[in-house]
Amino acid sequence: MSNTWTICKKEINTYFTSPIAYVVTAVFLILVGFFFYNLVSWFSSQAIRLSQNPYYFQYLNINQMVYSPLFNNISIILLLMIPILTMRLFSEEQKIKTDELLLTSPISVSQIILGKYLSALFMLIVMLVLSGILSIFCFTYGNPELAPILNGYLGLFLMGAAFIAAGIFFSSLTENQIVAAASTFGVLLLFWILNWAASSAGGAWKDILNYTAFFQHFDNMTQGILDTTDIVYYLSLSFLGLFLTHSVIQSRRWR
Amino acid sequence: MIEIEHLTKKYGDLVAISDLNFEVTRGKIWGLLGPNAAGKTTTMRILTGYLPATDGRAKVAGYDVFEKPNEVKKLIGYLPEVVPLYNEMTIESFLNFVAEIKQIPSDRRKESVNRVVKITGLESLRGRLIKNISRGFKQRVGLAQAMINDPQVLILDEPTIGLDPAQIIEIRKLIKSLRGDRTIILSTHILAEVTQICDGVVIINEGNLMASGSLEELTTSFKDKEGIFIKLKKGGEESSSLLKNISGVDRVTQKDDGFEIEWKKGKDFTDDITRFIVEKNLGLLEMRPLAMNIEDLYLKVISGGIEQ
DSSP states (O other): OHHHHHHHHHHHHHHHHSSHHHHHHHHHHHHHHHHHHHHHHHHHHHHHHHTTOHHHHTTOOHIIIIIHHHHHHHHHHHHHHHHHHHTHHHHHHHHTTTHHHHHTSSOOHHHHHHHHHHHHHHHHHHHHHHHHTTHHHHHHHSOOOHHHHHHHHHHHHHHHHHHHHHHHHHHHHOSOHHHHHHHHHHHHHHHHTHHHHHTTOOHHHHHHHHHHOHHHHHHHHHTTOOOHHHHHHHHHHHHHHHHHHHHHHHHHHHO | OEEEEEEEEEETTEEEEEEEEEEEOTTOEEEEEOSTTSSHHHHHHHHTTSSOOSEEEEEETTEETTTSHHHHHHHEEEEOSSOOOOTTSBHHHHHHHHHHHTTOOHHHHHHHHHHHHHHTTOGGGTTSBGGGSOHHHHHHHHHHHHHTTOOSEEEEESTTTTOOHHHHHHHHHHHHHHOTTOEEEEEESOHHHHHHHOSEEEEEETTEEEEEEEHHHHHHHHOSEEEEEEEESSOHHHHHHHHHTSTTEEEEEEETTEEEEEEETTSOOHHHHHHHHHHHTOOEEEEEEOOOOHHHHHHHHHTTOOOO
């Protein structure tokens, strides 16, 4: 465990000694802030308009009208930002040949992978926590429900964790960071829209495509539904990504 | 300390090393010699556990590299051909990181870093970012990280490559001073380096072991001729043709104001030649046995001129 922590600590340091952490977090927060501002102003204009009509007014729900779309927007921003966070994790080691140092030290490949994975998860948590500060406004001037919001954040975290595992896998495949980021982005986007194909497919295929797509599982969580199927789905994707990374690194040595 | 038996490594169809056998005893510095792509780096990578072998065995301090990789990794220090450095770290934080992944207990880490920084002369640069230091210093940081766990076995892949002459001399001195009871294997194509630092050599070519042994052993066993070098008061063509007449002498060549006289290995003609020179009154100034130098040995072995 201490070896994993050593690797994780070093990667977190690298994030913060290079511009990556700052740029990615800043861009993420600016975009989230922009979406949040738009959604809140739209919501308040609706509230003013409908304040004359008590029947409709009671149906105004900040969780439904601000948070659900906001979480969807954040998930798209993560889709763009996470490949940038993960692209260097293994590519760089291969390019500058520091993998030779790591692999000839008495630490295991799993510890290296886990350490790097945790460091990217740390970055994800930092980004999500900072974006959570925006909610202070909603809680000060309104009364949204907390549980669905936390559920949405849990969904973002689990989905981000799966994105990171995918990013690490593609980073282990190439020593070129751009290639790693582009392929991560491509595959994540494909998984995102996989359910589009479900509408034209029939039978078992429809179910498989729907189950495999990110969107379906995430949509539940933004609606405030906590289903173990969704949690299991994201956790298995993360595990799969890390497992494949392990296989790639081991097989490269045997080639 | 290091035993290699029937070691073979193939990359697909390409045979990098084939049926390599050699042994290095404790406290010796051995040079791994060979032309480019001879299999030196592959051999070292297998010894350090970075690459698995296709066939054969490698043992370090009694531990099999494939069966007990972690035990071996704790005992060795490795400087790869491309020095593995994180440019965004300072020398000190990098060495601390290496100390941690080499499992040095936290209470001894600081002391270990201080020790290697002192040995490699990096004291004044500890806080500098690695990306801002020169090539020679990077090489030293590489050596420092290899020594941080005070390893019993040091494996150095071309430790002096890319350095200026003064730095090369310094690094050589440093390697020599590290010997103690450590076993050191270094690869190089600089032959002078071998004669200056190493106790023995392993010469490989195209993945095959061409020769291995201590320098003395090799030069004696690979010599097919023996000879002496003499300097005479009366040099020149005349003496040369006179010397050629001595029976048993194969070849007389003029070199450095003197003559190299060679004959077939087995019999010693030194006395005959001395007597002849005195009789002919040629004026003997200097006389020493001809030593086979490492360049001759290397070229002979690599060209396949000699079978061991």
